[in-house]
């Protein structure tokens with residue numbers, strides 16, 4: 001039995017220039033690895049903020 005559920009669609013972001021940088025420290029994030037994200041719904045848009053680790057996420061949320 002393999003424990004492989006790795007079929008996540010890894011599409012090469014269609015021209016969507018989303019630079020995956022940590023929203024707190026600005027480090028580049030390896031999006032092939034798990035990383036924490038925070039979803040915020042702003043009045044007219046829904047945004048996803050990626051973080052390089054939980055610590056950055058916590059600090060960003062505290063700020």
Ligand SMILES: [Zn+2]
Nearest residue numbers: 022025052056
């Ligand atoms: Zn960070």
